[in-house]
Structure formats: structure tokens, C-alpha cells
Amino acid sequence: MQELLSEVVIPTMSYISRIIVPMLEGTVVTLKLFFITIILSIPLGVLIALARISKYKLLSSAVATYIWLLRGTPLLLQVFFVYYGLPNFGIVLDNFPASCIAFVLNYAAYLAEIFRAGIQSIDKGQYEGAKVLGFTYWQTMWRVILPQTVRRVLPPVSNEAITLVKDTALVYAIGLGELLRATKIAVSRDAVTSPFVVAAVFYLAMTFVLTKVFDKLEKRFAVY
Amino acid sequence: MYMIEARNIHKSFDRLHVLKGISLNVEEGEVIAIIGPSGSGKSTLLRCLIHLEVIDRGDITIQGQPFAYETEEGKSCYVPDKQVREICKKLGMVFQNFNLFPHKTVLGNIIEAPVIVNKMDREEAVDIAEGLLKRVGLADKRDNYPSQLSGGQKQRVAIARALAMKPDIMLFDEPTSSLDPELTGEVLKVMRDLAEDRMTMLVVTHEMGFAREVADRVIFMDDGEIIEEGCPKDIFRSPSNERTKSFIEQVL
Ligand SMILES: Nc1ncnc2c1ncn2[C@@H]1O[C@H](COP(=O)(O)OP(=O)(O)OP(=O)(O)O)[C@@H](O)[C@H]1O
Ligand SMILES: [Mg+2]
Numbered sequence: 001m002q003e004l005l006s007e008v009v010i011p012t013m014s015y016i017s018r019i020i021v022p023m024l025e026g027t028v029v030t031l032k033l034f035f036i037t038i039i040l041s042i043p044l045g046v047l048i049a050l051a052r053i054s055k056y057k058l059l060s061s062a063v064a065t066y067i068w069l070l071r072g073t074p075l076l077l078q079v080f081f082v083y084y085g086l087p088n089f090g091i092v093l094d095n096f097p098a099s100c101i102a103f104v105l106n107y108a109a110y111l112a113e114i115f116r117a118g119i120q121s122i123d124k125g126q127y128e129g130a131k132v133l134g135f136t137y138w139q140t141m142w143r144v145i146l147p148q149t150v151r152r153v154l155p156p157v158s159n160e161a162i163t164l165v166k167d168t169a170l171v172y173a174i175g176l177g178e179l180l181r182a183t184k185i186a187v188s189r190d191a192v193t194s195p196f197v198v199a200a201v202f203y204l205a206m207t208f209v210l211t212k213v214f215d216k217l218e219k220r221f222a223v224y
Numbered sequence: 225m226y227m228i229e230a231r232n233i234h235k236s237f238d239r240l241h242v243l244k245g246i247s248l249n250v251e252e253g254e255v256i257a258i259i260g261p262s263g264s265g266k267s268t269l270l271r272c273l274i275h276l277e278v279i280d281r282g283d284i285t286i287q288g289q290p291f292a293y294e295t296e297e298g299k300s301c302y303v304p305d306k307q308v309r310e311i312c313k314k315l316g317m318v319f320q321n322f323n324l325f326p327h328k329t330v331l332g333n334i335i336e337a338p339v340i341v342n343k344m345d346r347e348e349a350v351d352i353a354e355g356l357l358k359r360v361g362l363a364d365k366r367d368n369y370p371s372q373l374s375g376g377q378k379q380r381v382a383i384a385r386a387l388a389m390k391p392d393i394m395l396f397d398e399p400t401s402s403l404d405p406e407l408t409g410e411v412l413k414v415m416r417d418l419a420e421d422r423m424t425m426l427v428v429t430h431e432m433g434f435a436r437e438v439a440d441r442v443i444f445m446d447d448g449e450i451i452e453e454g455c456p457k458d459i460f461r462s463p464s465n466e467r468t469k470s471f472i473e474q475v476l
Contacts, residue, residue, distance in 0.1 A: 123323075125319065125323040126323060126325070128276055129325065130325075131312075132274055132276070133336070133337035133385070134312060134313040134337060134341040134342075135337070135340065135341060148327050224326050224369040224370075224371055
């Protein structure tokens with residue numbers, strides 16, 4: 001009896017070796033979604049943040065509405081909308097690209113607010129110092145303001161990145177074969193819950209690496 | 225030709241009328257000290273000359289080129305942005321709180337504008353920067369970050385950074401006011417050297433010693449107006465206006 005219970009919850013080595021391949025394949029999908037989202041949502045978030053603080057009222061309020069919509073509705077709903085809703089407008093997407101689009105748009109909105117706060121925390125004297133040296137608006141942003149913003153936003157961005165790793169599990173709902181789905185398949189098939197433990201270890205490993213990467217980045221930017 | 229010709233400048237912040245018809249001609253190589261009580265509009269005047277604030281009325285001409293001009297309706301307009309930037313490049317400005325770029329080293333601060341704005345070769349910019357650092361006595365700080373410098377050192381870097389753009393006119397807004405008293409000397413010395421090299425300078429200052437010894441002309445401002453101007457000797461020894469007299473008695 002004792003043996004049976006532990007078999008159900010704590011996976012044995014031989015069992016792990018059987019489920020490890022599909023779970024690694026799921027992890028690859030998870031990582032792909034993670035990297036695509038991070039790589040695209042950061043630049044998009046910067047642009048949205050700049051638009052948000054733009055002196056052009058129309059642009060700024062259009063972007064404010066965007067941020068409100070994307071932050072104000074569940075990410076899963078947005079995934080459903082892109083996957084099930086867009087076909088009504090003649091746009092049919094596979095579940096992976098659909099997930100990527102929803103994630104990028106959603107994360108860009110969150111990141112934009114972080115970047116906006118970061119940009120606005122930079123002293124007004126920096127703009128004036130750049131301006132009297134003849135910098136244009138874009139030169140000021142790229143060379144003076146954004147580099148200083150990076151350091152200030154690293155901690156909140158690190159938070160978002162960790163949330164993102166776990167949010168990728170949502171796309172399970174539209175049948176994308178990421179880590180959680182691979183796990184659930186094993187659980188249902190073998191009538192054991194131990195794959196959940198393996199999945200938890202996988203997620204923890206990913207967030208651990210991520211935490212370390214951000215720690216390194218923070219140290220690197222702490223030189224000044 | 226005047227380096228700066230400002231005529232009848234008015235500037236308000238909302239309903240606060242800060243500059244009430246300032247007129248000022250600056251000759252090449254002239255060093256002007258602007259003094260006056262707090263809130264009299266000294267900083268605002270400098271900021272208007274370099275487009276950090278925009279004037280409401282009046283004209284500004286820099287080295288013969290129109291910069292801002294009053295239209296028929298009595299509102300002032302600046303020339304197009306591109307020209308504004310070109311003209312502003314002829315002016316350098318040094319701020320009370322330095323406004324150095326904290327993420328750049330001392331050298332990085334100085335070469336940034338020549339390289340990015342003027343598209344100068346990096347090596348050439350570094351050469352110029354090293355020369356300037358020597359001139360302000362900070363050659364050994366080239367790879368330090370601003371946070372590692374004292375206030376006086378920061379301000380000298382800020383002066384070198386402005387000079388790297390080869391301005392024809394330098395504006396100083398209380399360059400020593402945020403420094404500990406023992407650090408003002410090193411900054412004032414750099415400014416004296418500049419004056420000796422016949423740089424055209426407008427210096428808002430509370431350093432009466434500097435105004436008296438270095439300036440060719442002292443301008444006393446109060447409540448948005450130029451109350452009195454003249455050579456330092458006359459202003460300090462025998463001011464003709466009551467307000468000037470009481471201000472000078474207070475600060476000396
Ligand atoms: N951006 C602004 N918005 C509103 N009011 C301003 C602004 N800048 C300056 N003022 C006001 O304009 C007046 C003149 O300010 P200014 O900074 O030019 O004075 P100052 O002569 O330089 O004084 P100080 O010696 O204290 O530096 C002050 O009453 C100030 O409060
Ligand atoms: Mg001032």
C-alpha cells in the first residue's frame with residue numbers, strides 16, 4: 001500500500017525515463033513561446049510606452065485604450081479570441097502562431113506600462129542636458145533616456161518574465177502541446193500524478209535560470 | 225555683429241509674468257554676469273536663449289541669424305526645428321546640477337554629442353575630449369563614472385562636455401551654487417581660463433567676486449526686468465538704482 005502511494009506521487013527513475021521525452025518536447029514548445037513573446041514584446045512595449053507619453057493626444061489615448069483592453073481582460077480570453085474569434089474575420093491561425101500573437105500583444109501592454117514608469121522616472125535634467133548638446137528627440141531617447149531606463153526596469157521586467165514562463169501553460173486550453181499538456185497526457189494515460197511533480201521541477205528549473213540571468217544583468221548595469 | 229541680440233523678451237508661466245521686456249546685446253568675447261534676487265527670472269532668461277523655454281513675445285538673433293521673432297499678431301515664433309538645433313549648437317550650457325549622463329563615463333559624456341550629433345569620428349572625438357579633460361584638470365578621471373566624482377569635478381566635466389561641441393557662446397546657470405564652498409574655486413578657475421580665451425559667456429551667479437573680477441559687464445535683474453547694467457566697478461561701487469544698491473549691500 002505504502003509502495004503504491006509513493007509510486008503515484010513520487011516518480012521512479014524508470015517511470016521518468018519513459019515520460020521524459022514527451023515532456024521535453026513540451027518544454028521546447030513552452031520555451032519557443034516564451035522566447036518569441038519576450039523578444040517581440042519588449043521592442044513593441046518600448047514603442048507603446050513612447051506612444052503613451054507622446055505629446056500627440058490622439059496617439060497617446062489610442063494607446064491608453066489598447067493597454068486598458070489588454071490588461072483588463074484575461075490573457076486566456078485573448079488567446080481564445082485570436083484562435084477562435086479571428087477566423088470570423090477571415091484570419092485563420094494555427095494554435096502556435098495564435099498563441100504567440102495573443103501573448104506578444106498582452107505582454108507588450110504590461111511591459112509598456114513598466115517602461116513608461118521607468119522613462120518618466122528619469123530626471124528632466126537629462127532631457128535638457130541632451131537638448132542643449134543638440135540631440136534630437138530620438139537621439140535623446142536611444143542614447144540617454146532608454147539606457148538609463150533599462151537599469152530601473154530590470155526588476156519588474158524580471159517579474160514579468162517569470163510570470164510569462166508560467167502563463168505559457170494557458171495555451172494548453174487551445175490544444176498546443178506545451179509542457180503542461182504533455183504532463184496532463186501522461187497523467188491521464190498512466191493514472192498517476194507523479195508527472196505533475198516532474199513538470200513542477202521543469203518550471204522551477206526554467207524560472208531558476210531566468211532569475212540568475214536577471215541577477216547577472218542587474219549586476220552588469222550596477223556599474224554606474 | 226552681436227553674438228546675441230535679444231529684444232523686448234516677454235515670458236509668462238501661466239499667469240506669472242517672469243520676463244517683462246528684456247533687451248540684451250552680447251558682443252563677441254564679452255563676459256556678462258547676471259545677478260539678482262531669487263525668482264527674478266535669471267534662469268528663465270538663459271533658458272529662453274537656448275530654447276529650453278519658449279518666449280511669448282520679442283525677438284532673439286544669434287550671430288546675425290534670426291532665432292525667434294515676433295509676428296504681426298504680437299506672438300513670438302521660433303525658426304523651424306532643424307534651424308533651432310543648428311543655432312543651439314553654437315550655444316553651450318552648464319547647469320546648476322550638472323545634468324551629466326550617469327550611465328556614461330567621463331570620456332563617454334564628452335564624446336557623446338560630437339559623435340552622435342556631429343557624426344564625428346570616435347578617435348577624433350576622443351582626442352578632443354582628452355585635450356579638454358586636461359584643460360579642466362581631470363585627465364586622470366576619464367574612465368570614471370559621474371557618480372564617482374565630487375561636485376566640482378562633475379561641473380568641470382560638464383563644462384568640458386559643452387566645450388566639446390565647440391560653442392561660440394557659453395551659458396552658465398549658477399554653476400557653483402550646488403557645490404561645497406571649498407569646491408567652487410576649481411570651477412571658477414576653469415571659467416576664468418575660458419574668459420581669458422575670449423569665450424563669450426553669460427553667467428548667472430551669486431559669486432560676486434567672480435562677477436567683479438572676471439565680468440566685462442554686470443546685469444542686475446529684479447522682478448523680470450533689467451534694472452541696471454554696467455561695468456562691475458560702477459555696479460558694485462556706485463549703483464545708481466536703489467534696488468541694486470540694497471541687493472549688493474545684502475550679498476557683499
Ligand atoms: N517651468 C516653470 N513653471 C512655472 N513657473 C516657473 C517655471 N520656471 C520658473 N518659474 C517661476 O518663474 C520665476 C523666475 O524663475 P527663475 O528660475 O528664472 O528665477 P531665478 O532668477 O533664476 O531665481 P534663482 O536665483 O532662485 O535661481 C519664479 O517665480 C519661478 O517660480
Ligand atoms: Mg535660477
